[in-house]
Amino acid sequence: MKKGEAVTKAEIISVLKKLRDEVEIRICTHEDTYRGGVIWEICSQCGDKWADDEGGRPENKLPSILDDADNLIKSLDSQKAIF
Numbered sequence: 001m002k003k004g005e006a007v008t009k010a011e012i013i014s015v016l017k018k019l020r021d022e023v024e025i026r027i028c029t030h031e032d033t034y035r036g037g038v039i040w041e042i043c044s045q046c047g048d049k050w051a052d053d054e055g056g057r058p059e060n061k062l063p064s065i066l067d068d069a070d071n072l073i074k075s076l077d078s079q080k081a082i083f
């Protein structure tokens with residue numbers, strides 16, 4: 001993608017996919033945890049920890065903007081987008 005030139009749909013899709021993947025990689029979903037002491041649950045990957053007496057590990061959700069990006073990519077891919 002060169003500065004000042006019109007962008008193509010393929011370029012938009014490519015950037016959106018890279019951006020989505022980059023965000024996904026950087027968000028820990030805390031899938032691998034271990035017990036630390038009596039009350040702590042600790043994430044092996046990022047080190048976040050949660051105390052059982054404060055509600056424990058919260059349900060982990062990826063931000064909805066990732067779904068928005070996926071939908072946008074699908075729309076662009078399927079030619080539903082209007083330019």
Ligand SMILES: [Zn+2]
Pocket residue numbers: 028029030031043044045046047048
């Ligand atoms: Zn984590």
